[in-house]
Structure formats: structure tokens, C-alpha cells
Amino acid sequence: MDTVALAVTDGMLHFELSLAHEVFGAAPAGVPGPWYDLAVCGPAPVRIGRFALEPDAGLDRLARARTVIVPGWADTGADPPAELVDAVRAAHAAGARVASLCTGAFVLAAAGLLDGRRATTHWAHTAALADRHPRVRVDPDVLYVDEGSVLTSAGKAAAMDLCLHLVRRDRGSAVANAVARRLVVPPHRDGGQAQFVTAPVPAPDGHPLAELFAWAIERLDRPLTVTDLARRARMSPRNLGRHFRAATGTTPLQWLLTQRIRLAQELLETTDDGVDAVAAATGMGSAATLRRHFHRTVGVPPDAYRRTFRRTRGTAPVGSAPSGARPAAPPAAAS
Structure with missing residues (x-):
């Protein structure tokens, strides 16, 4: 223990x-x-x-x-x-x-x-x-x-x-x-996110991006672009970027990548899907792309992450990261 x-x-x-x-x-x-x-x-x-x-x-x-x-x-x-x-x-x-x-x-x-x-x-x-x-x-x-x-x-x-x-x-x-x-707190904020943002985040129902966040998360298997997000939010890409920075402390593309990696982690932990299937489900396109972004963001390859945190029958994910690895450390939080 x-x-x-x-x-x-x-x-x-x-x-x-x-x-x-x-x-x-x-x-x-x-x-x-x-x-x-x-x-x-x-x-x-x-x-x-x-x-x-x-x-x-x-x-x-x-x-x-x-x-x-x-x-x-x-x-x-x-x-x-x-x-x-x-x-x-x-x-x-x-x-x-x-x-x-x-x-x-x-x-x-x-x-x-x-x-x-x-x-x-x-x-x-x-x-x-x-x-x-x-x-x-x-x-x-x-x-x-x-x-x-x-x-x-x-x-x-x-x-x-x-x-x-x-x-x-x-x-x-x-x-x-x-x-x-x-x-009853948000599940994950990247370590590299700003300590405070330029404007307070309103209640979810009143925030101009609240509907967009939910819409995008339901479509992570698709190759969403900043143009797609801006069109959905009914604002220009530049205006969208300003709203994203104020609300999240990061850019729309970095926010999307964070959501894709988070989904990939859960799929690797809780399903038997292969890396190709996880890549497709998270909108990464290919296993090679998923491996590159996952390794850079989390600190270990997807296969190593699955071996470390695999949920087996009746047990919790076990152990800590493989020796020398630093799992789940966002890129901005790494040295």
C-alpha cells in the first residue's frame, strides 16, 4: 500500500x-x-x-x-x-x-x-x-x-x-x-496552464464556449480544426482564440490535443482496443501519430501506459510508472 x-x-x-x-x-x-x-x-x-x-x-x-x-x-x-x-x-x-x-x-x-x-x-x-x-x-x-x-x-x-x-x-x-x-472538481487541468486567466470564467450555462466544449468532446474521433470550432461557435478564428485563451489559458488546438490524450488514456486503461483503434477513436488518424503525441505528452508510449495502468478483472490500475518514466506530466510541466 x-x-x-x-x-x-x-x-x-x-x-x-x-x-x-x-x-x-x-x-x-x-x-x-x-x-x-x-x-x-x-x-x-x-x-x-x-x-x-x-x-x-x-x-x-x-x-x-x-x-x-x-x-x-x-x-x-x-x-x-x-x-x-x-x-x-x-x-x-x-x-x-x-x-x-x-x-x-x-x-x-x-x-x-x-x-x-x-x-x-x-x-x-x-x-x-x-x-x-x-x-x-x-x-x-x-x-x-x-x-x-x-x-x-x-x-x-x-x-x-x-x-x-x-x-x-x-x-x-x-x-x-x-x-x-x-x-466535484474538474478531472484534469494541465500543469502548464496559466495560474490565472485574463477574465473570470462564467457559470457554464453563460459561457460563450460552454456549448462548444461539449460539442467538441463528443466529436473527438473527427479531425476537427480551428475553422470547424470557430464556425460552430459563430465567431472568427481570431476571436475564438481570444475566448479560448481567456477561458482555458491555452489555444484551441492545444485544448483539443489535451482532450484527445485524456480520452486515449481512458481507452487504454479500460478497453482491449488496439492502438490503431484508439487512434481512430481519438481523432489521431494513425497509430504513429497517437504514439508520437502520447509519448511527448504523457512521457511513455501507449503500450507501456496500458501495461502500467491496465484495469484487470476486479482490480484497480496497478503500480507506478516504469523506471525512468514520468507518466501524465503535461509538456509544459516537464523540465
């Missing part, structure tokens, strides 16, 4: 802590097999805002976890506690995958885990992170960054995106989507 340890101490942000606990604390309905073994680790007791928390174990437990998650750190102007920094550093040295949520990146940076790596944090604190830790390549324009054994997320809702990304890496797209459905 995968062990996930939440590293906590006085001054953590309760939103990110609660969010991670929701994702890794209980399996969604209908997902067979064991779920994560979650432990909250820290000195006792811990003050989280106005609340007191009694951890399950001390910080020394982090070194025995497969995944260590550091929630947001409230006082970014102060150095994080040395005992927390030392425990996170020791856990990574012992082989743990370490992820920070929001300003938890300041803890990872203090531990030296971000030196020479790309990383992000809440957009309001990226300049401070870069100033205090000049060896970190801070990217202020992404939702999360996956550097293999070290991952960082932007603020608040982006922490959910990173947690779902971890589930997707471990259990596959179908299980991650089941978690998202249980929590």
Missing part, C-alpha cells in the same frame, strides 16, 4: 492540508483494491490557524513514506522550522517523492530540494521565492511543476490539480477522474 505522509507543523494553511487529506484519505466509490495509507505527521499538538491538530505520528515518520506532501506555509517572511526542513530533506534522501502545495514550496526550497529545478508557488509569492532562493528556477506562470521526485504547485485550487496529478501518476486517469467526480 502506498504511504502518503502530510508534513505539518505550527503555521500551516488549513485549506491545503484539508484538500490533500480529502484526496488521499479515502478511496472513491467503485475503486477496488487498497487505497493510500495516509498519515498526518508532525510535533504534537499542531496549531493550524485557530484549530489544534493531533498528528498521527512524528516528523520522523516522513522518512518511511513513499510520498511526502508539505501543505502551504503561512508565514513566508520567516524561515520554516528547522525540524520540518530537516525531516523533509531526510525523507527525500530516503527515496520519498516530495510535493509542496502552494507556499509549501518555501519549505522544499529551504531543504535544498529545489536547487537547480523548476518550481512554482502561489503567484503572489513567486518573486519572494526567487529572491530568497536564487538557485531555484521559479516559474510563476504554471499550475504545477513535476520534476519527478520533487513536485510543486501554485496556490489554492492548483493544489488540487497537483494532488489529482499524483493520483493519475500512481493509479491512472480513470481512478483520478473518479476522485475528481467524488470531490
